[in-house]
Amino acid sequence: xxxxxxxxxxxxxxxxxxxxxxxxxxxxxxxxxxxxxxxxxxxxxxxxxxxxxxxxxxxxxxxxxxxxxxxxxxxxxxxxxxxxxxxxxxxxxxxxxxxxxxxxxxxxxxxxxxxxxxxxxxxxxxxxxxxxxxxxxxxxxxxxxxxxxxxxxxxxxxxxxxxxxxxxxxxxxxxxxxxxxxxxxxxxxxxxxxxxxxxxxxxxxxxxxxxxxxxxxxxxxxxxxxxxxxxxxx
Numbered sequence: 061x062x063x064x065x066x067x068x069x070x071x072x073x074x075x076x077x078x079x080x081x082x083x084x085x086x087x088x089x090x091x092x093x094x095x096x097x098x099x100x101x102x103x104x105x106x107x108x109x110x111x112x113x114x115x116x117x118x119x120x121x122x123x124x125x126x127x128x129x130x131x132x133x134x135x136x137x138x139x140x141x142x143x144x145x146x147x148x149x150x151x152x153x154x155x156x157x158x159x160x161x162x163x164x165x166x167x168x169x170x171x172x173x174x175x176x177x178x179x180x181x182x183x184x185x186x187x188x189x190x191x192x193x194x195x196x197x198x199x200x201x202x203x204x205x206x207x208x209x210x211x212x213x214x215x216x217x218x219x220x221x222x223x224x225x226x227x228x229x230x231x232x233x234x235x236x237x238x239x240x241x242x243x244x245x246x247x248x249x250x251x252x253x254x255x256x257x258x259x260x261x262x263x264x265x266x267x268x269x270x271x272x273x274x275x276x277x278x279x280x281x282x283x284x285x286x287x288x289x290x291x292x293x294x
Contacts, residue, residue, distance in 0.1 A: 078117040083149045093139040177222035179267045179275035186221035193217045201253045
């Protein structure tokens with residue numbers, strides 16, 4: 061798993077402009093449910109933005125059920141009427157960027173669910189990826205290096221293991237802002253990283269054991285300090 065694109069979140073105004081242009085394109089071309097959009101490369105050239113920006117905009121619209129991306133096939137308009145689509149996109153464009161506290165609350169609620177589901181649904185392959193992410197995080201922390209990305213990659217691996225694509229996509233959407241705020245508030249400078257190793261291992265063992273109740277509890281304990289720290293911010 062890689063986090064290169066996600067660690068460089070584009071300006072929200074740029075993303076909103078791309079979403080607006082995709083909406084205009086759908087209306088201009090009279091695209092109907094099931095019709096295919098131009099490729100990411102073609103859209104990036106047409107809108108004069110990076111392909112990563114186009115990809116993030118498409119992921120956001122896909123999360124809200126307005127587009128469907130099919131591997132090796134492309135991106136298609138979802139099964140929704142044009143009036144409803146335009147209304148939903150207007151709502152999306154009016155959404156405010158969440159503050160750090162909102163992100164923490166959302167992430168905690170989401171990850172309590174993904175941990176529980178991961179314990180129920182994880183495959184042997186998922187366990188291999190989880191262990192690799194866990195070891196990468198531990199190595200960075202013990203060597204005194206910034207391990208924010210490795211930390212979040214471990215949590216992304218849990219989301220993937222949950223077998224719920226919507227939860228996984230939502231994690232991918234909010235993670236860039238989480239990373240930005242972690243760096244802004246120096247969250248991982250608060251002595252949480254070393255403790256995080258033990259907590260990550262406890263979560264992993266619960267998922268490996270296939271115990272959903274324990275996995276949820278260990279994830280809750282993992283976020284306790286972060287939640288308290290977040291609400292002490294001025």
